[in-house]
Amino acid sequence: MIEAEGIRKHFGSHQALKGVSFRVEDGQIVALMGANGAGKSTLFDILATIDSDFEGRALVDGFDVRTHPKDARARIGYVPGRFSLYGDLSVTENLEFFAGAYGCRAEDIETLSPCLWKSLGDFTHFRADTLSGGMKQKLAICCALVHNPSMLLLDEPTVGVDPVSRYDMWKEIGTLRDKGVSVLVSTHYLDEAGLADRILFLHEGETLLFDSPEHIIRSYPHRLYSLPCSPAELPQFEAALNAEPGVLDHYLWGDSLHFTADASYAGTPLCGRKPSPVEPGIEDIFIDTLSSGRKRL
Amino acid sequence: MKLVEISHVSKRFGKFLAVDDVTLDLSGGEILGLLGANGAGKTTLIRMVCDLIRPDGGQIAVTGRPGYMCQTFSLVEELTVHENIRFYATLYGLGRQTVAEREESIVASLELGPYRDRQVKFLPSGWRQALSFSIAVIADPPVLILDEPTSGLDSLSRRRLWKMIHAKAAEGTGVIVSTHYLDEAFYCSRLAIMNSGRIVAGGAPKDVASTQQDLLGFFR
Numbered sequence: 001m002i003e004a005e006g007i008r009k010h011f012g013s014h015q016a017l018k019g020v021s022f023r024v025e026d027g028q029i030v031a032l033m034g035a036n037g038a039g040k041s042t043l044f045d046i047l048a049t050i051d052s053d054f055e056g057r058a059l060v061d062g063f064d065v066r067t068h069p070k071d072a073r074a075r076i077g078y079v080p081g082r083f084s085l086y087g088d089l090s091v092t093e094n095l096e097f098f099a100g101a102y103g104c105r106a107e108d109i110e111t112l113s114p115c116l117w118k119s120l121g122d123f124t125h126f127r128a129d130t131l132s133g134g135m136k137q138k139l140a141i142c143c144a145l146v147h148n149p150s151m152l153l154l155d156e157p158t159v160g161v162d163p164v165s166r167y168d169m170w171k172e173i174g175t176l177r178d179k180g181v182s183v184l185v186s187t188h189y190l191d192e193a194g195l196a197d198r199i200l201f202l203h204e205g206e207t208l209l210f211d212s213p214e215h216i217i218r219s220y221p222h223r224l225y226s227l228p229c230s231p232a233e234l235p236q237f238e239a240a241l242n243a244e245p246g247v248l249d250h251y252l253w254g255d256s257l258h259f260t261a262d263a264s265y266a267g268t269p270l271c272g273r274k275p276s277p278v279e280p281g282i283e284d285i286f287i288d289t290l291s292s293g294r295k296r297l
Numbered sequence: 298m299k300l301v302e303i304s305h306v307s308k309r310f311g312k313f314l315a316v317d318d319v320t321l322d323l324s325g326g327e328i329l330g331l332l333g334a335n336g337a338g339k340t341t342l343i344r345m346v347c348d349l350i351r352p353d354g355g356q357i358a359v360t361g362r363p364g365y366m367c368q369t370f371s372l373v374e375e376l377t378v379h380e381n382i383r384f385y386a387t388l389y390g391l392g393r394q395t396v397a398e399r400e401e402s403i404v405a406s407l408e409l410g411p412y413r414d415r416q417v418k419f420l421p422s423g424w425r426q427a428l429s430f431s432i433a434v435i436a437d438p439p440v441l442i443l444d445e446p447t448s449g450l451d452s453l454s455r456r457r458l459w460k461m462i463h464a465k466a467a468e469g470t471g472v473i474v475s476t477h478y479l480d481e482a483f484y485c486s487r488l489a490i491m492n493s494g495r496i497v498a499g500g501a502p503k504d505v506a507s508t509q510q511d512l513l514g515f516f517r
Contacts, residue, residue: 034451035421035423035451035453035454036421036422036423036424036449036450036451036454037421037422037423081449132335132336133335133368133448134334134335134336135335135336156449159448159449160335160368160445160448160449160477161335161477162333162334162335162337162477162516163477163479163512163513163516164334164513164516164517165334165335166477188449188450188451188452188455189478190452231328231463231466231484231485231486232486234463235467251456252456252459252460252480252484253480254479254480254482254483254484254509255483255502255503283452286451286452287452287453287456290451290452290453291453
C-alpha cells in the first residue's frame, strides 16, 4: 500500500506540489494523469525515496520514505520517465546488474514477469542502447520487477511504445495487480487510464480529481457531440463551431471533431453535416478539465 | 511536383534488414503518416531521408534541406529559449535581421515571452516540443520530417502541435510524421504502414482502415 498525506514540494519559488493526498491499496492500479509539468514526476521521485526534501508524509507498506528509506526501497520497483538502463550493457547484463544491486537472482524474472521477459527473448545479447524505444521500456520494467516488489511506480512506461506492445504491458500490469501489487502509473494514453481502478488527476501541483474512471465519466457536465471532418475541412468546420451559439469548446478527434455544448444548442447541422451525440471518454474529461483550468505554464 | 522520392530503398544493420525495398513519395501540402510497431523501420527510413545514414540500395531524392525533429529532444538543454533559437537559426544560415524577426514570431505565437531566458530543460515537455517544432521550420524548409513529435505529450499539447503541423501543410510544406497515437493517423492526408521494414499498406487514412481498431491489425 502507498499512502501520501499532504505532500508539498518547492523548487525555489516554484510550488511543484501543493498538498497532494491519496492512497493506493494492495492490488490496485492508480493512474496518475496531468498535463506536462503538473508535478507527476516530482511525486514519483518522492515516493521512490529519491527526493526527501518535501513537506507532508509518504508511507510505503507502512514505512516512512523519509525515516525508513531502505525498507521502503526494498518494496518499491521504480521505472523513471527517463531511461534508467545502462546503454552499453546487454539486455541480460542490465537485468543482472539490477538483480545484483537488490541481492536477488536475475533468473527469477522468468517467474515474476514471464510475458515481458519472453518478448525480449530474441534480443538478450543486444546492447540496451541499440533496442527500440518499446523494447527499452519493457526491459526497464523487468529490471524494476526483479526483486519482487509489492509496489510498482511507473512514470510514463508506454511513451514511444507501439499500440500492440502497450496492450502487452498493460496485460502484465493487470497480472501484477491480481497478485496484490499496488501500482501507480502515469500515462498520456488515456485509453490506459480507463483500465485503472482509480484516476488521480494533478493540475499545477493540486489534486483535481481522485475517483474511479466510471464515476469520473458519469460526472461529465456537458453534452458532447462528434462531427465527421477531414483535415482539409478543418478550418471551415472550426469557423462554423466558433460561430454557433451554445458550443463551448471543440477539438480534434481522429477523423472527427468533438465539441461540447450547453442546453441552448439543439443539434442543428453544421456545414451541412449532422453532429451525433457521443458518450465522453477519459480523454474528453481530461481536455475539458484542463481547458477550463489551464493557466500559462 | 514531388518533394521527396524514395525508390526501392533498403538498409541493413549487420544481419538485420531494417528497411526492405521501400518506395514512397511526398508532394507539397501533403502530410504522410508513418505508422508501425517498434522496430518496423520508421526511424531508419526517416534518418535516410534526412541524409543522416546512407541506404544500402535504392535512391532518395529530396528537394532542399528538410527540417527535422528527432525523437529525443532536438534542443540544447543547457541553453535558454532565446539561445536555442539563435543557435539553430545561425546554423541554418539565416541573416541577423531574419533571425531576430523569426525569434519574435516564435516567442509571440507560443506565448513564450516570460520564459525567453529560461533554460529549455526547465520548460514542460509540451512547450519544448512546440519550440522544437518551430525551430525545425525556422528556415522555411520545403520538407518537414517529424519522428514521433507527440510522444510523451499531454492531450492538449498534442492537439496544439497538430494544429501547427496542419498550418505548415496548408502553406505547401510536405510533411512526413511518425506516431504511435492511432487517432493521429486520421490527421494525416496519407498513410504508409510499415512492418518488418516493408510498406504493408498505404493510402488515404479512410481507405486504409475505417477505425483505429482496424489499424491495429497492421501491427501484428
